[in-house]
Amino acid sequence: MNRISFSRRTMMQAMAGAGLAAAISPVLARKPAGDAKKKIGVALIGLGYYSRELLAPALQLTRHCRLAGIVTGSPEKIEPWQQQYDIDDGSVYDYDNFDRIADNPDIDAVYVVLPNHLHKPFTERAAAAGKHVWCEKPMAMNAAEAQAMIDACTRNRVQLTIGYRMQHEPNTERIIGFARERPYGRITGVRAEAGFKGFNEGWSDAWRLDPARGGGAMYDMGVYALNAARYTSGQEPIAVTATQEIHRPEIFRGVDETMRFRLEFPNETVADCVTSFGMNVNRLRADCENGWYELSPFQSYEGIQGRTSDGQQLDASLGATPHQQARQMDNDALAILHGTPPRVPGEEGLRDMRVVDAIFASARSGRRVEI
Numbered sequence: 236m237n238r239i240s241f242s243r244r245t246m247m248q249a250m251a252g253a254g255l256a257a258a259i260s261p262v263l264a265r266k267p268a269g270d271a272k273k274k275i276g277v278a279l280i281g282l283g284y285y286s287r288e289l290l291a292p293a294l295q296l297t298r299h300c301r302l303a304g305i306v307t308g309s310p311e312k313i314e315p316w317q318q319q320y321d322i323d324d325g326s327v328y329d330y331d332n333f334d335r336i337a338d339n340p341d342i343d344a345v346y347v348v349l350p351n352h353l354h355k356p357f358t359e360r361a362a363a364a365g366k367h368v369w370c371e372k373p374m375a376m377n378a379a380e381a382q383a384m385i386d387a388c389t390r391n392r393v394q395l396t397i398g399y400r401m402q403h404e405p406n407t408e409r410i411i412g413f414a415r416e417r418p419y420g421r422i423t424g425v426r427a428e429a430g431f432k433g434f435n436e437g438w439s440d441a442w443r444l445d446p447a448r449g450g451g452a453m454y455d456m457g458v459y460a461l462n463a464a465r466y467t468s469g470q471e472p473i474a475v476t477a478t479q480e481i482h483r484p485e486i487f488r489g490v491d492e493t494m495r496f497r498l499e500f501p502n503e504t505v506a507d508c509v510t511s512f513g514m515n516v517n518r519l520r521a522d523c524e525n526g527w528y529e530l531s532p533f534q535s536y537e538g539i540q541g542r543t544s545d546g547q548q549l550d551a552s553l554g555a556t557p558h559q560q561a562r563q564m565d566n567d568a569l570a571i572l573h574g575t576p577p578r579v580p581g582e583e584g585l586r587d588m589r590v591v592d593a594i595f596a597s598a599r600s601g602r603r604v605e606i
Contacts, residue, residue: 280349290557397579450490
């Protein structure tokens, strides 16, 4: 089969089979001009660690997209990127002249890889320029920003996709399928833990410690646990109770070091979640009436694996880093090429941001907050 000859029906059936068709954008975005078999030209906005070490190398592994441009506020980064990836001068932008990207037909999509407070303005600018938007998690600073991003992309008839790479990972797809199929009966509880111990002396990601720029564990790692609790349960939470912990106040000023939160779902299922910059945790488990299943690790860049109570091994492999990112971007490119809804649309990010808002409200008040 030709790699891009899938029909719309085939794509939708594949999404449904993976349990991922529940949240899709109502807008069928514009297709790239020219040959339908072309690769999607992607510009990266922000050339920090994630772009440099993961996304740019991953684009070299993709079948349906290519690195076509860069946007950076650091002039010293331009020449090395141009030399390594053969990017011409006309496809290099800074944050001030970024809007001129509208005149570049070689760029179809813009991947926003910036600190969290910049996701909304650059999504809106990219959409106004007629470019599809791939935005890193967390989608925004709050639900109101997320909705504005969706509105901007809808208004300009471009796709908005959130970079939840785990929803493209095969073992995670099995977990999502279990939520629909219920092979072990009703899910009674979920536990999702995502975090690492960091930010000791010499750590360079200062924006992750700045509340004005979306710092803190909940924004950075917490969305892994939150999103996992939602796709593992197959439901939307109706209430949350959260507590914040800070054990190193000299480092964490105004942002959370650890956040613990309990999500309540409509059928009395609960999800106990923790995210942290102060401890290494990386596990997802579902307890059911007739068994259990888990992934450990569940959100690493490679090596996702798990098991079930009846002895199944969840150990499908995409390969070494950055194959997860390559699969994610290929899936997102195919959605553009075929004019089909993306696997993880903006609406999925909005659902998470509504819960994030409630988590912060609960942590501030010490009370249960309905969503």
